[in-house]
Amino acid sequence: MANNKKTLISLIVVLVFGVLLFYIGTDGFRAYTAETARVIQLLEDKPKFPEVMLEDSNEEKYPISEFKGSYVFITFMYTACGTICPILEMNMGQVYRQIPEEYVGEDITFLSISFDPERDDPETLKEYMELFYADGETWRMARVNDDGELQHLLDEIGVIVIPDGEGDFAHNSAFYLVDRDGYLMDVMDFTDVDAAAERVISILEGDKGD
């Protein structure tokens, strides 16, 4: 009988341990993949967007801090990508078109950053831009030429890019929103265009009210 009691106690201890393990291991049952965990972490940290030198499709070079004072809506991609990037950029285009004209270019700039600077020269970026009707001014596509800067940026924002050995990359995708002071403000699901557009519009309208 005493043994039954002890077995019951150890059963409870094991159960509590199990719940704790899963609770801690998934950030309170929220993050079952490293990707969701990464987004939760980013939203808690809200890091400053690292300073990088961009070269855009118009061959113009400027630091990312040039956008200070306006929001920047960012995606990471490479033009040779045949899988996720076209969808990512297409969805970005849909968000772009949902934003009221008065804000575009003034209060918010769209920016697609390529992590494949070798192939994505300004000319290639320009061709790619035309596919998505990006104008190169309010929606720009740019590469980061400096390898060190690029890696630092990807690490800081948690973009994981793995070359697959055949010229392609596996990478995680999301919409990133950087605020007027250059801090990461939100990371949004790139498959949910309407939610992302709504979020951006409400932020822009909120600023207007102030």
Added chain:
Amino acid sequence: MTQFIWGFLLLVFLALPPVANLLESIMIVHMHMQMPLLVIAGFLMARLVQLKFPRFFENWNGNGVPGILLFVIIMGYWTLPRAMDEALTVPAIEIFKYISLPFLAGIPLRDSWGKLNNLWKNSVIGFFTVLFFAMGWLYIASPEQLCTNYLIVEQITLGWGFVTMALCMVIYLAYTYFVDPADYE
């Protein structure tokens, strides 16, 4: 004693950085070879632990249920995509893998399995069958890359690995259901 030494050597071998790196570089090997081998290492070491602390296991794992539950919890945790990723990127989680699988899964499994009746045993196998079908389906059908450290093609391979294991367990369960060993004695 020899079993303990073999189990211990297996654990040390698996923990050698080149061996660990090699096994972890392929997703399906990471989950379906390295992790089970760690459990086996614990399973082999269990005998000596049981002999050294017979009272402990008798007292606290009398009917085998707490032990098998611990085994199920640990195995369940390591099927999470996130756990696999973090084993690669967070050193503490990697250490936890090398401790939890042999000592919190392998040892309790050995101590519990003999104590459980057939209903319990088959229920545990049944649970893993369902879990493996579900995980297999998840890894095969997910359009997203679930583990940021592995390519999507590896994820699909892993999914089929899960399904294969689940099918094997179905065959086993069907076999125990239809075949009565007494007929052959």
